[in-house]
Amino acid sequence: MKIIVCIKQVPARDSQLRVASSGAWIQAADLSYEINEPDAYALEEGLQLKEKHGGEVVVLCAGPARAAQTIREALAKGADRAIHIEEENIGAFDPLGAARLLAAALAPEKPDLVLTGLQSDDLGYGQTGVILAELLGLPHATIIMQVEKQNGSIRVKRELEDGWFQHVEMPLPALLTIQSGINKLRYATLMGIKKAKNKEMRAVTAAALGVSAASGSIQLSRVYLPGRSKQTQLFEGPPKECAAKLVEKLKFEARVI
Amino acid sequence: MSILVVMEQRAVQGPPAWSRMSWETLAAGQQLARELQQPVSAAVLGQGVENLAAELTGKKLDRAYLVEHELLKDYTPDTYATAVRQLVEKTQASIVLFPHTYQVRDFLPKLATALGRVAVSDVVAHRIEDGKLVLVRQLFQGKLNVDVRFTGEPPYFASLQAGAYRADQLEAGSAPLEKFTPQLSPSRIKPLDLFREAARAVDLTAAEIIVSVGRGIKEADNIPIVQKLADALGAELAASRPICDSGWLPMERQVGSSGQTVAPKMYLAVGISGAIQHLVGMKGSKTIVAINKDANAPIFEVADYGIVGDLFQVVPALVEEIKKAKR
Numbered sequence: 001m002k003i004i005v006c007i008k009q010v011p012a013r014d015s016q017l018r019v020a021s022s023g024a025w026i027q028a029a030d031l032s033y034e035i036n037e038p039d040a041y042a043l044e045e046g047l048q049l050k051e052k053h054g055g056e057v058v059v060l061c062a063g064p065a066r067a068a069q070t071i072r073e074a075l076a077k078g079a080d081r082a083i084h085i086e087e088e089n090i091g092a093f094d095p096l097g098a099a100r101l102l103a104a105a106l107a108p109e110k111p112d113l114v115l116t117g118l119q120s121d122d123l124g125y126g127q128t129g130v131i132l133a134e135l136l137g138l139p140h141a142t143i144i145m146q147v148e149k150q151n152g153s154i155r156v157k158r159e160l161e162d163g164w165f166q167h168v169e170m171p172l173p174a175l176l177t178i179q180s181g182i183n184k185l186r187y188a189t190l191m192g193i194k195k196a197k198n199k200e201m202r203a204v205t206a207a208a209l210g211v212s213a214a215s216g217s218i219q220l221s222r223v224y225l226p227g228r229s230k231q232t233q234l235f236e237g238p239p240k241e242c243a244a245k246l247v248e249k250l251k252f253e254a255r256v257i
Numbered sequence: 258m259s260i261l262v263v264m265e266q267r268a269v270q271g272p273p274a275w276s277r278m279s280w281e282t283l284a285a286g287q288q289l290a291r292e293l294q295q296p297v298s299a300a301v302l303g304q305g306v307e308n309l310a311a312e313l314t315g316k317k318l319d320r321a322y323l324v325e326h327e328l329l330k331d332y333t334p335d336t337y338a339t340a341v342r343q344l345v346e347k348t349q350a351s352i353v354l355f356p357h358t359y360q361v362r363d364f365l366p367k368l369a370t371a372l373g374r375v376a377v378s379d380v381v382a383h384r385i386e387d388g389k390l391v392l393v394r395q396l397f398q399g400k401l402n403v404d405v406r407f408t409g410e411p412p413y414f415a416s417l418q419a420g421a422y423r424a425d426q427l428e429a430g431s432a433p434l435e436k437f438t439p440q441l442s443p444s445r446i447k448p449l450d451l452f453r454e455a456a457r458a459v460d461l462t463a464a465e466i467i468v469s470v471g472r473g474i475k476e477a478d479n480i481p482i483v484q485k486l487a488d489a490l491g492a493e494l495a496a497s498r499p500i501c502d503s504g505w506l507p508m509e510r511q512v513g514s515s516g517q518t519v520a521p522k523m524y525l526a527v528g529i530s531g532a533i534q535h536l537v538g539m540k541g542s543k544t545i546v547a548i549n550k551d552a553n554a555p556i557f558e559v560a561d562y563g564i565v566g567d568l569f570q571v572v573p574a575l576v577e578e579i580k581k582a583k584r
Contacts, residue, residue, distance in 0.1 A: 155449075184504070234564075256543075
């Protein structure tokens with residue numbers, strides 16, 4: 001089974017986010033980056049399916065030069081090779097534009113299965129996978145918690161709201177968006193890291209794929225801190241003092257202790 | 258120019274019933290209709306949903322659409338995307354609104370792509386500027402907001418976050434019913450059984466006080482730190498999704514959109530940043546307390562009391578103070 005896993009590099013989870021003076025995006029200077037967490041689960045699912053059924057796992061990532069680090073880490077975890085759509089200004093692409101980039105790089109590979117995370121931790125549209133399926137003409141299912149390969153088809157467990165699930169079956173090739181927690185993430189081994197250095201990492205540009213950001217249909221105009229809807233009493237300072245103040249409030253004001 | 262609200266019904270247990278979020282979306286549609294001076298209609302898709310459509314005719318709407326087809330009985334993204342596309346083409350709606358449910362997440366991007374558009378997903382608010390619609394959505398799991406504008410030609414698609422609009426502001430009225438039968442072919446995707454995992458052993462909804470732990474706890478070995486806090490308060494211990502995903506606490510202790518929805522007397526969130534998926538599961542709590550090192554964490558937006566600080570120092574201090582107060 002040939003599996004393509006689409007991954008994205010996003011600012012690390014515990015980043016202190018500051019809005020850039022232009023208001024268009026966040027200050028990029030002091031950020032560190034990592035793999036988008038749901039994509040890490042998609043990668044792990046791809047690796048486990050390969051271990052069970054044989055085949056190949058190809059990692060596909062659109063992003064600036066710095067994304068190469070995240071791609072290397074995916075190779076170190078066990079992906080066989082990678083395609084890096086090198087695009088410095090990936091933020092200029094709306095979800096349809098970004099999916100067009102991925103589709104153009106992915107289509108000639110003729111995969112049996114395409115996996116993505118269910119959403120990104122930065123923009124959080126939760127749409128790229130489904131758009132990609134539509135562009136490629138593939139059947140899809142989203143927010144997947146289990147994948148079983150059958151003869152020429154797959155049976156998956158889709159997460160619904162309120163603790164409900166549904167089994168869904170579809171023919172291959174297909175696209176799935178993977179939910180965090182579907183599996184247990186592995187760490188790269190020393191051997192894996194060493195091997196990754198010699199694995200193929202092919203770089204292509206957006207221009208070479210014939211996709212531009214120009215035809216976008218939505219525009220992000222201003223990024224800002226959300227306002228508070230509630231009057232929050234915030235305590236800062238030495239932990240012991242904060243704890244004492246809080247307990248007094250909880251006892252005499254909220255009356256919950 | 259008109260607005261169309263696509264309602265959601267599900268037949269999870271028993272006959273088809275509304276997804277409650279649909280009413281919030283309908284209220285938002287009515288509000289937009291007033292602000293933009295456009296008519297608003299609503300649609301329900303399915304098979305055997307006449308009674309739901311009849312309910313829609315009792316609302317202040319231009320039209321209530323009943324979109325019925327045997328291939329819409331069980332949801333698939335193929336049939337739903339095609340049916341809504343045909344309805345949008347027929348009605349020439351310029352703004353099409355959906356509740357941001359798991360089902361909508363599954364078919365709306367497909368529908369928008371088929372029409373060469375991008376849907377604005379998970380909208381939390383809107384405003385009108387120079388007669389144009391500006392949508393607000395969240396970035397970085399709720400840490401920042403962003404204003405989004407549509408640039409091309411309509412139709413414009415958007416899905417609205419749970420709780421962003423109020424269903425109690427829905428206006429009653431009388432709307433004519435119009436039936437629409439889409440042209441559908443069977444989907445490649447075969448929906449099978451709907452099910453719930455084994456009965457929950459822990460009923461968090463019965464707890465008066467809940468201490469809930471998130472990613473800030475860093476590793477499984479640190480869980481006893483918050484367990485001590487729960488013990489001191491006589492509380493149940495709960496967690497955000499990543500903690501259960503990692504297996505540090507069982508799934509049945511998860512609070513949020515995919516876990517349990519709770520509304521205790523006090524909810525104490527430790528090291529939880531407050532992504533929307535978590536907030537929807539606990540924001541109805543009477544008193545909310547948050548401990549987080551990041552003063553801008555979205556959890557503080559819903560908190561009544563908060564301590565900005567390192568939980569590894571704050572929580573033990575809090576345990577001491579609670580013990581003193583209870584003496």
